[in-house]
Amino acid sequence: xxxxxxxxxxxxxxxxxxxxxxxxxxxxxxxxxxxxxxxxxxxxxxxxxxxxxxxxxxxxxxxxxxxxxxxxxxxxxxxxxxxxxxxxxxxxxxxxxxxxxxxxxxxxxxxxxxxxxxxxxxxxxxxxxxxxxxxxxxxxxxxxxxxxxxxxxxxxxxxxxxxxxxxxxxxxxxxxxxxxxxxxxxxxxxxxxxxxxx
Amino acid sequence: xxxxxxxxxxxxxxxxxxxxxxxxxxxxxxxxxxxxxxxxxxxxxxxxxxxxxxxxxxxxxxxxxxxxxxxxxxxxxxxxxxxxxxxxxxxxxxxxxxxxxxxxxxxxxxxxxxxxxxxxxxxxxxxxxxxxxxxxxxxxxxxxxxxxxxxxxxxxxxxxxxxxxxxxxxxxxxxxxxxxxxxxxxxxxxxxxxxxxx
DNA sequence: CGAGTGATTGACTTAGATCAATGACCGTGG
DNA sequence: CCACGGTCATTGATCTAAGTCAATCACTCG
Numbered sequence: 001x002x003x004x005x006x007x008x009x010x011x012x013x014x015x016x017x018x019x020x021x022x023x024x025x026x027x028x029x030x031x032x033x034x035x036x037x038x039x040x041x042x043x044x045x046x047x048x049x050x051x052x053x054x055x056x057x058x059x060x061x062x063x064x065x066x067x068x069x070x071x072x073x074x075x076x077x078x079x080x081x082x083x084x085x086x087x088x089x090x091x092x093x094x095x096x097x098x099x100x101x102x103x104x105x106x107x108x109x110x111x112x113x114x115x116x117x118x119x120x121x122x123x124x125x126x127x128x129x130x131x132x133x134x135x136x137x138x139x140x141x142x143x144x145x146x147x148x149x150x151x152x153x154x155x156x157x158x159x160x161x162x163x164x165x166x167x168x169x170x171x172x173x174x175x176x177x178x179x180x181x182x183x184x185x186x187x188x189x190x191x192x193x194x195x196x197x198x
Numbered sequence: 199x200x201x202x203x204x205x206x207x208x209x210x211x212x213x214x215x216x217x218x219x220x221x222x223x224x225x226x227x228x229x230x231x232x233x234x235x236x237x238x239x240x241x242x243x244x245x246x247x248x249x250x251x252x253x254x255x256x257x258x259x260x261x262x263x264x265x266x267x268x269x270x271x272x273x274x275x276x277x278x279x280x281x282x283x284x285x286x287x288x289x290x291x292x293x294x295x296x297x298x299x300x301x302x303x304x305x306x307x308x309x310x311x312x313x314x315x316x317x318x319x320x321x322x323x324x325x326x327x328x329x330x331x332x333x334x335x336x337x338x339x340x341x342x343x344x345x346x347x348x349x350x351x352x353x354x355x356x357x358x359x360x361x362x363x364x365x366x367x368x369x370x371x372x373x374x375x376x377x378x379x380x381x382x383x384x385x386x387x388x389x390x391x392x393x394x395x396x
Numbered sequence: 397c398g399a400g401t402g403a404t405t406g407a408c409t410t411a412g413a414t415c416a417a418t419g420a421c422c423g424t425g426g
Numbered sequence: 427c428c429a430c431g432g433t434c435a436t437t438g439a440t441c442t443a444a445g446t447c448a449a450t451c452a453c454t455c456g
Contacts (some may be wrong), residue, residue, distance in 0.1 A: 047324060055324040056199070056394055069317070072310050077317065100302055100309075106304035107298060112270050114312040119275065121319035124243060126253045128364055131445075133412070139247070145391040157434065171412050173436055329413070331444070355402065369444050371404055 014089035019043075019082035028079045034068035034092040038062050041086025042156055047078040056163040059083070059155040068114060071096065083156045133175045136165050141194045143184070150194035154188050212287035217241075217280035227279045230391050232290040236260050239284025240354055245276040254361040257281070257353035264313060269294065281354045297341035326364050331373040339383070339392045348392035 014037065019025060025036065028047060038060045045057040045066060058079050060066045069077055070093055100107045123143055130136045140161075144152045154161050162172040176192075180183045186193045208224045211237065217223060223234065226245060229364045236258045243255040243264060255276050258264045267275055268291055298305045321341055328334045336361075351361050360370040372389075384391045 047320070055327045057320060059326075060304070069313060077320075097306070100305060102302075104299045104302070104305065105311070107302065108295075111305070111309055111312060114309060114316065115267060115270050117316055118312065118319065121316065121323060122245070122255060122275075125255075125319060125323050125326070126247055128323070129253045131411085136429085145244050158436095159434065163327070168413055169435085170414085174412090177436085329443085355406095357402065366445060367403080367407085368446085372444090375404085 001149060014091050016089050018085060019088065020088045021082055021084050021086075023082045025080040025082065025088060026067070026076050028076055032073060032076050032093070034090050034096070035065055035067045035070045036080075036088040036090055038064045038066065039087040039089055042083040043080045043086060043088070043158065044083050044156065045078050045080050056160060059164075061155070065113065068117070074077060083160075088172050100160070132166055133165075133171050134179065136167070137175055137179065138184075140165060141192060145194050147178075150196075151188075151191045152194070153191050202312060212289050213287060214287050217284045217286065219280055219282050219284075221280050223278040223280065223286060224265070224274050226274055228274050229272060230291070232288050232294070233263055233265045233268045234278075234286040234288055236262045236264065237285040237287055240281040241278045241284055241286070242281050242354065242358065243276050243278050252359060257358060257362075259353070263311065266315070313338050322362075331363075331365055331369050332377065334365070335370070335373055335377065336382075338363060339390060343392050348394075349386075349389045350392070351389050 016039065017025075019041070025043060026032075040062050043060045043066060045059050045060060047055050060080070066080055066088075067076060096110075100110070127136055127139045127143075130139055141150075141152055146152070155164070158172060158176075159169045162169040165172065167175070176185070176187070180187060184195055186195055203242060214237065215223075217239070223241060224230075238260050241258045241264060243258060245253050245255050247253065258278070264278055264286075270389070294308075298308070325334055325337045325341075328337055339348075339350055344350070353362070356370060356374075357367045360367040363370065365373070372383070378385060382393055384393055
């Protein structure tokens with residue numbers, strides 16, 4: 001059983017909320033009342049570390065869940081802001097916990113979802129161990145390419161992708177240009193296509 | 199309820215196994231039969247990515263759990279090798295799943311543990327967004343310092359720490375030397391002490 | 397007692413960070 | 427409707443921190 005299936009079963013209990021582009025859903029440190037499913041649009045999750053540096057934790061798209069930590073912590077450990085117009089659905093802590101009490105399959109589905117995130121984080125961390133900007137981009141593309149012709153839609157802006165890859169946006173632009181010039185990739189309306197090596 | 203408490207309740211079901219230093223517990227791709235608790239010693243978890251690069255996923259010490267993914271995947275996604283002489287306890291998949299069916303608190307404890315890992319990974323990822331080697335080291339130290347005088351025991355070798363921080367070992371040695379010289383840190387028998395700024 | 401590995405330091409090079417400037421685009425308000 | 431402020435995209439020039447190559451010493455293990 002998948003989280004989505006299971007969420008569907010308690011769908012009625014979710015409270016929908018609309019966000020305008022740029023609107024903040026919650027801030028780091030806000031009391032956590034539950035977790036959210038992204039129904040449409042994109043949200044940017046951001047953490048600021050003790051020294052004041054800003055780190056993009058991730059970009060959540062339709063279907064993703066955010067703030068799972070709400071179940072285990074009284075406050076949010078990162079902030080979430082709508083990048084585009086967005087709709088989210090809130091699932092209250094108490095209700096979810098009750099569901100877990102009652103339905104072990106739901107628990108398992110939730111664990112699997114959490115573990116999926118762990119895997120995702122591991123891959124992202126692994127990527128940061130790659131020195132070369134080009135190889136890092138390639139790693140990202142191969143890990144995320146989908147569809148008939150290997151294409152990746154950029155999560156939000158190129159700047160965000162740069163942050164995700166741990167590069168400055170300038171370095172990423174340059175790398176992307178170089179890779180386009182060398183025929184490794186092609187950019188088509190907001191997507192990056194991975195071209196097969198000859 | 200904490201995972202440890204709960205594990206303690208089913209302790210009897212764990213199967214202990216001894217490892218010599220350097221011995222591999224399981225390899226990436228091996229069938230996963232369950233997850234392990236590290237009873238003593240240290241294990242290094244390593245992943246090799248499709249291009250053949252080696253990435254240290256983490257160093258597990260006594261009390262840590264490894265291979266949680268076993269519950270959700272038929273094979274191991276990384277390899278685990280004993281760094282020192284070590285003892286691990288195996289908890290079989292089926293038994294854990296049965297426990298989850300029966301005891302929702304166990305499920306919750308397990309989820310909390312998984313979430314703890316997510317948080318840990320997030321912090322590590324965040325650290326990689328820091329440019330300067332010095333600041334990265336500082337971030338690591340402040341995040342991990344414990345005890346009366348802020349000290350961090352290096353997980354295994356300095357080389358491993360370098361990998362964890364995403365630096366070459368040379369760069370780390372130099373940074374550590376510079377920081378020692380400037381009085382920011384002190385090194386005492388395998389520990390790094392964070393010295394308060396004047 | 398070698399062989400293998402970690403720790404440490406030196407010299408040199410380079411990829412990417414920084415600083416800087418420009419054009420495109422978008423929403424907003426007068 | 428258009429001017430304006432803001433942000434993103436893109437490219438250039440410069441600089442430096444960290445990577446790379448290389449050598450040495452210490453230590454452990456069979």
